Amino acid sequence: MAKIVAPVKNVIALQDVIDSLSNRDYGVPGIGLVYGPSGLGKTTGVTHVFNQVNGIYVSMRKTDTATSLLSRVMDELGATPLPRVSRMVDYIVEQMSMHERMLFIDEADYLMDDLRMLETVRDIYDATEVPVVLIGMEQIARKISRHKQFFNRISEWAEFKPADIDDVCIMSEALLPHYIKVDVDLLEDLRQKTAGELRRITIGLKRIEKLALANEIDLVTCEHWGDQAFFGRAHA
Ligand SMILES: Nc1ncnc2c1ncn2[C@@H]1O[C@H](COP(=O)(O)OP(=O)(O)OP(=O)(O)O)[C@@H](O)[C@H]1O
Ligand SMILES: [Mg+2]
Incomplete structure (x- = not known):
């Protein structure tokens, strides 16, 4: 049965983030951050909108490394993971640029645990300038602000709020x-x-x-x- 996604305010806010990132002016950075407590519909909303924009969606795991994360992105692209991180970055950059495919990273809190992963995502963004959207819990906004080079590239934010x-x-x-x-x-x-x-x-x-x-x-x-x-x- 197809999952019904109700157009609640959080979903609309998320759609606005995607629209603003897609239509941003030249020179405006293109990373988006969506955050809020558990159970407010972040994953539901994101899996709904990423389909509309033909994005790439991956959900992180605690045990992820740059290799396992990029391998999952490769899977999403229908490609076989490659043994070297640098080669996977090249392939992903090419695919994202060529087809304007936004990258959505759910449970992105885990990205903060490993500087190499965070920098790899920044490299992918810098090489493509195709929007990257991170989805995480409340703490992510604070944690990410410590990484200035990453933080400076965030131009759109959506905080998920409890339903009214x-x-x-x-x-x-x-x-x-x-x-x-x-x-x-x-x-x-x-x-x-x-x-x-x-x-x-x-x-x-x-x-x-x-x-x-x-x-x-x-x-x-x-x-x-x-x-x-x-x-x-x-x-x-
Ligand atoms: N807009 C919506 N329309 C219909 N159902 C929804 C909506 N948002 C959330 N739900 C329901 O609430 C459940 C929990 O939402 P979801 O898993 O998206 O939250 P989350 O913010 O990603 O939580 P977590 O931080 O724990 O991953 C969904 O499985 C779905 O049943
Ligand atoms: Mg979720």
């Missing part, structure tokens, strides 16, 4: 079947209990949908819901 009530309504409309509506008071309760975290909002909405289907309710209210849990163990 409009976002929860948008999520509800996007994720639930059209014949199930949820009263705004219940959505507000969901927002508060999840602190606006989209991961838990999604779980809560699925539980609301289940209740609606089981009881043939077309407008679910706080009265229908009672004091059930929206996430975590369904029955305490």
